[in-house]
C-alpha cells in the first residue's frame with residue numbers, strides 16, 4: 086500500500102508513541118531509564134494488577150486499535166475498581182506483529198491517550214517488542230487504597246447477601262455479534278468498551294465484605310469469591326439483572342434456563358460481584374442475586390430448579 090509510513094525503530098516509537106502518555110509524570114523519568122521509581126505514600130497501600138489481551142483470543146484481529154487500547158486499560162481498571170482502589174498509573178507491554186503498521190500503532194497510542202486523560206492516568210514505563218505472532222498486549226496497573234482497605238475476594242461471611250453492580254451478559258452477546266454468530270440487533274449499548282465501576286470504590290470499601298470484577302463469567306467470578314472466602318454461594322438467575330438487548334435475545338430462546346446460563350457464564354461484563362451483610366447490602370442499593378452459605382462452590386437456581394453451570398465461565402487452556 087503506497088503512502089503507509091513505516092514505523093521508526095524501537096526507541097523512536099517509545100519517544101513518539103509512549104513518552105506523551107507519561108503526561109510528564111516525574112516517576113517515568115521521560116522513559117529514558119531502566120526503570121521507573123515510585124515514592125512510597127504514607128497511609129496508603131499500592132494495589133497492583135495485570136491483565137493481557139491477545140488478538141484472536143480477547144478481541145477480533147480487525148478491531149480498531151484505539152478501541153483495543155481502551156479495552157486493555159479498562160479491563161485493568163475494572164480489577165482496581167473491584168478492589169476499591171483509586172487508579173494511579175500503568176506499565177505497558179506491546180508486542181507488535183510486522184503487519185501492525187505505524188498508523189495502527191499511532192491509533193493504539195491515541196486510544197490510550199484519550200482514556201489516560203479520561204481516567205487521569207500516566208504511563209510509567211513498559212517494554213516494546215516485535216512478535217512473529219498475534220498482537221499481544223499487557224498492562225500492569227497501579228492504584229492506591231487507604232492502608233489495609235483493599236477489598237478482597239476473601240471476606241464473604243455466611244449470612245451475607247451477594248450483589249452485582251449491573252447488567253450481566255452483554256459482553257457475551259457482543260462477542261457473539263463480533264464473531265458473526267449472533268445478529269447485530271442483540272448488541273448491548275456499545276458494550277465493547279467496558280465501563281469500569283470506579284464510581285463504587287468508596288461504598289465498596291465501606292460496606293462490602295468481598296468483591297471481584299466479572300471478566301471470566303458471573304458464576305466463575307462468584308466462584309472465585311467462594312473459594313477465597315471458604316464459603317458457598319447460592320445464586321438465583323431469576324434475579325440477575327440483564328439489559329433490554331439481553332432480555333430481547335432471551336425472549337427468542339427455546340431454552341430459557343440454558344440461555345440465562347449463557348449470559349451468566351459468558352464473561353467480559355466488567356461489572357462487580359460482591360458480598361455484604363444485609364444492612365450494608367441495603368445501603369449499597371445494588372441488585373441482590375443470592376446469599377452466602379456454609380459449604381463451598383456456587384449453587385445456581387433458575388425458576389425453582391437447580392442448574393449445572395459447568396466451569397461457570399471462560400478458562401484458558
Ligand SMILES: Nc1ncnc2c1ncn2[C@@H]1O[C@H](COP(=O)(O)OP(=O)(O)OP(=O)(O)O)[C@@H](O)[C@H]1O
Pocket residue numbers: 135136164298300301
Ligand atoms: N502468570 C501469573 N503469574 C503470577 N500470578 C498470576 C499469573 N496469572 C494469574 N495470576 C494471579 O492469579 C490471580 C487470578 O488471576 P486472574 O487473571 O484470573 O484474575 P482477574 O484478572 O481478576 O481475571 P481476568 O484475567 O479474567 O480479568 C491473581 O492474583 C493474579 O495476579
Ligand SMILES: Cc1ncc(C[n+]2csc(CCOP(=O)(O)O)c2C)c(N)n1
Pocket residue numbers: 136137140141142143144145260300301351352353399401
Ligand atoms: C476474539 C474473542 N474470543 C473470545 C472472547 C471471549 N473471552 C476471551 S478471554 C475471556 C475472559 C477474560 O479473559 P482473561 O481471563 O484472559 O482476562 C472471554 C470472555 C472474546 N472476548 N474475544
Ligand SMILES: [Mg+2]
Pocket residue numbers: 135136137
Ligand atoms: Mg487477570
Ligand SMILES: [Mg+2]
Pocket residue numbers: 135136160161164300
Ligand atoms: Mg482482570
Ligand SMILES: [Mg+2]
Pocket residue numbers: 163164167297298299300
Ligand atoms: Mg478480576
